[in-house]
Amino acid sequence: MSVPVIQTVSISNKPTVLGRLQELGKEIVRKKVSYFFMAPFLLLFLLFTVIPVLISIGLSFTYYNIVESPRFIGWSNFKLLFVEDDVFLTAIGNTLKFAIVTGPIGYIMAFLLAWLISQIPQKYRFFYTLCFYTPAITSTVAISVVWLYMFSGDRYGLINYWLMNFGILDEPFLWLQNVDSILPVLIFVQLWMSMGISFLAFLAGLQNVPRDLYEAGSIDGVKYRWQELWYITIPSVKPQLLFGAVIQIVFSLQVFDISIALVGMPSPLYAGHTVMTHLFDYAFIRFEMGYAAAIAVVLFGLMVGLNRLVFKWLGSEE
């Protein structure tokens, strides 16, 4: 909207590095109130996020057990991780399998459910929103009691009981002990909990798509609801889609507490072991902080890398 201002930088102001720094300093002093407002957040952010990321990267190249001071050992933590640590390879395999299933399915499910809810009248929406969102806000530790009981390996377990009643199973199945069923059970539980923040973002975005867009669409020959969804709705909620994707990627890669709560640590043959449980094991049980930091750095790289891809794919073109 603003009228383009003709640049009036005079030639005499030819910026030198020093001059620029001086300008910058003056500007900062002039805007000091703005920085005061941000100071508490930035200070805590620096102390508990920025510096820890840097320290993590630094520590990952050392041997550090808290008692002695860190000793630089180059790349050997990473070499050990990827070449010799079979448990880590299992963990990263599990995490990726887990994320490949729960990430996209959870994301699409959240979007479709939000879309379906946005199709019904306002007054009924809240009830359904509550149904789908509640699992995401229940504590994993608390709800694991229910899952442990449902997936219990004896005939008292509800799922075994029902399956045997319907004649699908002949004898109780050890859902949480059998190496083949551990990961599927964890995935199932995670999907149950995945209508979280991204679901709410979609829901809110979908409710605010301007109505005239649909009217314009119907004039332009949009006939079916799926056409409406594809050509009008999805492009208008693209920013929410990106936000949801970021949240979903982080959520599906950080799987930790359901694994510990349902199958324990270590899980049978490490079938439910994830990068996060491996990290916890080395950091806070064995206190091999250098090695654990290397695990953290790998996970950090994985999350940021995937998110960069998503940004390229979903980010707006401007």
Next chain:
Amino acid sequence: MAHSIVAKGKKIDFSGFILYTFLSLFGVLMLAPLVYMISSAFKPISELFLFPPRFFVMNPTWKNFNDLLLATGTSIVPFTRYIFNSVVVSSSIVILGVLISALAAYPLSKHSMPFKKFIFSMIIFALMFAPQVTQIPQFLVISKFGLINSYFALILPFLAAPISLFLMKQFLDQVPDVLLEAAKIDGANEWRTFWIIVLPMLKPACATLALFSFIGAWNDPWSSTVYTTTESMKTLPNALQTLSGGYGVVARVGTVAAASLLMVIPTILVFIISQRMVLETMAHSGIKE
């Protein structure tokens, strides 16, 4: 403003019928584990280990809650202590965290100053990874400061949440500048403008972030596991883990189900209270680069 297709005319057409049936069935399935938790919390011992297992309770009793609150026999501290710890920690994180984010969002959205873009892109970057990957250095920082086994250890690391500042700033972006300028013409300084104009307008965003940070803090078993070693500093989720005797132990199902129910109820209540404002805020959650 609301756009609905089903409500065309009065009659509910065939696809509308399918839509409601599907949503209702799916909704009931999603709620089933929670209903089961509620029903287990009220089951007497005789029903908990009944064969064949039953989904619903037949003779509800308060005994499990009694056991939990009065006679958690083996533990050293009463169960109410864990509830107290959780309430202190969660409410501090909610109140201080929301305030800190609101303070930071104001200049980030409405002022222009050097490094503004840089700070915001750093926040976006921080959204891209889970805070847990920075746990090790955080632990070192906390233990160097001698904060292990204090409330500070459970509160401080969670106050500057990138998602709070992000959502707050996005919300504030769509608030018209005219109001702020009017306040300045009336002679209010930045501080007064913030309290009188900005903060009241940020109410929906504050409610939303209060919800998110409450859920995060209330449900988090990790920080209490790492930063506390004494029984009296444990928070609810951590205590619950101990109470259930670790994974795979089905003993004391009734007491644990009662404790779990106590843990879940506050989160649902907070959502019901804040839901309208949450949707208002999340409409502005999009990332536009």
